Amino acid sequence: MVSQKEFTDAAFNQLLGEGKLMASRCKKCGALHLPPKPICVNCQEGDMEWTILKGKGKLAAFTTIAVGLPRMIQEGYGRDNPYCSGIVELEEGPRISARILDVDARNPQKLKVGMPLVVDFLERGEGENKRTLLAFKPV
Ligand SMILES: [Zn+2]
Numbered sequence: 001m002v003s004q005k006e007f008t009d010a011a012f013n014q015l016l017g018e019g020k021l022m023a024s025r026c027k028k029c030g031a032l033h034l035p036p037k038p039i040c041v042n043c044q045e046g047d048m049e050w051t052i053l054k055g056k057g058k059l060a061a062f063t064t065i066a067v068g069l070p071r072m073i074q075e076g077y078g079r080d081n082p083y084c085s086g087i088v089e090l091e092e093g094p095r096i097s098a099r100i101l102d103v104d105a106r107n108p109q110k111l112k113v114g115m116p117l118v119v120d121f122l123e124r125g126e127g128e129n130k131r132t133l134l135a136f137k138p139v
Helices: 009-017 070-074
Strands: 022-026 048-052 056-065 083-090 095-100 116-124 131-138
Touching (some): 009 131
Parallel strands (some): 095 131
Antiparallel strands (some): 056 116, 083 095, 116 131
C-alpha cells in the first residue's frame, strides 16, 4: 500500500516505476512536497499523506546539455546530440527537475518557458538495475 510507504526518494522512485507521480502532502497545512518529504518545510509537522499528481504542468526553466553524465553518454547523448533538462511547474504547484523529451535540443530557441508539458516515465536498465526516470514531453 502506498499510504504505508515512507516519504523517501526510494519510495518516490518506486512509485515512478508504477507510473505514478506522487507528492507528500502535509495534513495540517496542505503544502505539497515533491520529491516527497517526511516533515513539512512549511509548518514542520510530520503528518503526511501521499497524493497523486495529474502529471500536467508547464516548462519553468530549461537547459540543453551537450557534455553529459557518463550514463547519458551511454545513451548516445553528447556534443552532437544534446539533451534537454528542465524545471517543470506542475498544475498543483510544486516544481521538479526532469528530463524534457521530444524536443529539439539542438534548437533550444524553439523551446518556450510556459509551454505545456505532460509527464512521461523513462525506463532504464534491466533486472536489479532497472529504474524509472521522471520525464516530461510537450502536450
Ligand atoms: Zn505543513
